[in-house]
Amino acid sequence: MTITITAFERSPDGGKGLARDTRVRWALEEAGLPYAVRLVSFQAMKELAHRALHPFGQIPTYEEGDLVLFETGAIVLHIAQRHAGLLPADADARARATTWMFAAVNTVEPPILELANAVLLERDTTWSTERLPRVQDRVRDRMRPLSEFLGDADWLDGAFSAGDLMMVSVLLRLRASGILDEFANLAAYVARGEARSAYQRAFAAQRAVNTAEIKEG
Amino acid sequence: MTITITAFERSPDGGKGLARDTRVRWALEEAGLPYAVRLVSFQAMKELAHRALHPFGQIPTYEEGDLVLFETGAIVLHIAQRHAGLLPADADARARATTWMFAAVNTVEPPILELANAVLLERDTTWSTERLPRVQDRVRDRMRPLSEFLGDADWLDGAFSAGDLMMVSVLLRLRASGILDEFANLAAYVARGEARSAYQRAFAAQRAVNTAEIKEG
Numbered sequence: 505m506t507i508t509i510t511a512f513e514r515s516p517d518g519g520k521g522l523a524r525d526t527r528v529r530w531a532l533e534e535a536g537l538p539y540a541v542r543l544v545s546f547q548a549m550k551e552l553a554h555r556a557l558h559p560f561g562q563i564p565t566y567e568e569g570d571l572v573l574f575e576t577g578a579i580v581l582h583i584a585q586r587h588a589g590l591l592p593a594d595a596d597a598r599a600r601a602t603t604w605m606f607a608a609v610n611t612v613e614p615p616i617l618e619l620a621n622a623v624l625l626e627r628d629t630t631w632s633t634e635r636l637p638r639v640q641d642r643v644r645d646r647m648r649p650l651s652e653f654l655g656d657a658d659w660l661d662g663a664f665s666a667g668d669l670m671m672v673s674v675l676l677r678l679r680a681s682g683i684l685d686e687f688a689n690l691a692a693y694v695a696r697g698e699a700r701s702a703y704q705r706a707f708a709a710q711r712a713v714n715t716a717e718i719k720e721g
Numbered sequence: 722m723t724i725t726i727t728a729f730e731r732s733p734d735g736g737k738g739l740a741r742d743t744r745v746r747w748a749l750e751e752a753g754l755p756y757a758v759r760l761v762s763f764q765a766m767k768e769l770a771h772r773a774l775h776p777f778g779q780i781p782t783y784e785e786g787d788l789v790l791f792e793t794g795a796i797v798l799h800i801a802q803r804h805a806g807l808l809p810a811d812a813d814a815r816a817r818a819t820t821w822m823f824a825a826v827n828t829v830e831p832p833i834l835e836l837a838n839a840v841l842l843e844r845d846t847t848w849s850t851e852r853l854p855r856v857q858d859r860v861r862d863r864m865r866p867l868s869e870f871l872g873d874a875d876w877l878d879g880a881f882s883a884g885d886l887m888m889v890s891v892l893l894r895l896r897a898s899g900i901l902d903e904f905a906n907l908a909a910y911v912a913r914g915e916a917r918s919a920y921q922r923a924f925a926a927q928r929a930v931n932t933a934e935i936k937e938g
Contacts, residue, residue: 559870560828560863571813577823582816596788599799606792610826611777614834621835626855631848642838646777653776 506540507532508567509579510557511713513543519714521707525564527576527673528583529706531666535587543713577609577670584666591665604660604667612650613674615642619681643683651687658696672697723757724749725784726796727774728930730760736931738924741793742781744890746923748797748883752804760930794826794887801883808882821877821884829867830891832859836898860900868904875913889914 509532511525525541532539548554550561557565558574566573566582573579581602584590591598622639626632650671654660659668675694678684685691697703726749728742742758749756765771767778774782775791783790783799790796798819801807808815839856843849867888871877876885892911895901902908914920 555866560824560866562828571816573816573820575820575823575827577827578816578820581819581823599788599790599795602798603790603792603795606794606798606826607777609823610792610794610830611779613827614831617831618835618838621859626852629848629852631846631852635843635846635848635852638843649772649777 505569507537508540508542510542510544510554510563510565511710512563513545513548513713515710515714519711521710522677523563523710524576526706526710527670528564528566528579529709530669530673530703531580531583531590533702533705534589534669534700535583536589537583537587541709541713576673577605580666580669581605590669592663597661600661601665601667604665605670608667608670608674612646612671613677615639615646616674616678619643620677623681640681640683643678643681644686647678647683647687647690651690654689654693656689658693664700668693668697672703722786724754725757725759727759727761727771727780727782728927729780730762730765730930732927732931736928738927739894740780740927741890743923743927744793744886745781745783745796745800746926747886747890747920748800748807750919750922751806751886751917752800753806754800754804758926758930793890794822797883797886798822807886809880814878817878818882818884821882822887825884825887825891829863829888830894832856832863833891833895836860837894840898857898857900860895860898861903864895864900864904864907868907871906871910873906875910881917885910885914889920 509525509528512523515523517523529539544554544563549558549563554565555561557567557572560574562574564574564576564579566579573582580590584601591601619639619642622632622636626635659665660671661667672694675684675690676698679694684694698707726742726745729740732740734740746756761771761780766775766780771782772778774784774789777791779791781791781793781796783796790799797807801818808818836856836859839849839853843852876882877888878884889911892901892907893915896911901911915924
């Protein structure tokens, strides 16, 4: 059955791979699944036809026959549960991998999103410079225990899993701030994720869209 | 096999049910599973013995034989996948319920956490009053499409599911701000969740801990 995902017609990051379709492309590449991509403009994302697929008017969405999903965590888990390559066989290990998926999006990502809001949406204010170190420290409060937990392991729970895919994807958003590089083992962990051939194919595919856009635009 | 969860020895909310163990208690009650609770102090949460269960030094954790999980989303999903009452039988409907679990923790909760940080951690600043409306508007930006999607339905995707359990639990954290009540159908949705007998048992159980604490303390 054909899998179709949506992605930005023109990603705000210009193809750096930080748009959330990259997470889904990566999972599909790890699982060896072909997929089609439908590009949507910012205008189209807010219209009813797209909001019928994604109530919050965002990307990516995932269509497979009659099934429509949104939320990268749910899409990646759906793929991981049905195809080899993203979850271990053992039931307990699968539950632990799922724990790391939720830790990525609900423990590690919220302060990173708050930092992005501080930088992107509040830099016009008189207080943004004074506030920024507080927000950065809240990110570090999550990075420190994550770094201690990972130690010198390659992945969070033995073999690479969907938990690592989500965690690396979340941490990638922190690189531009410089905070990722304060934690050498986490920076190396992210680099290990990026070095996977499935990630590289996913990255190249989203980059091609945005490079084409720039040429045409 | 005995299920043991951890909870605050003394919850910061004094037993209003906003600590995250309530989400897990609720799921266990919906599934009809007995469980034991081990209470941990703020000091103990940061110590190695607890951090071996929860790398980020938080509650709740979930122990079942050799399996140790953290992250409420992962724990609720684990329970839901193995017991009746929290996920539909149809595979596509299960995937959609999981989508709502992730939407709760990764789309709706982050701005609510940012609002909580603004109120709890930044009210000592000169700029907190000026900043607050921006943060509140970011919460409303997520509440509006959620309210439109729910419409006059009882639950997000047909029958009550783990997706509703997580969404109601996240929205409960917004009630004190007054923003939940700006969206009448979402306020009614949360009230429907609270009216479930499983929720009421979960709420009473966490309340009993904190009331006892207050008496003893």
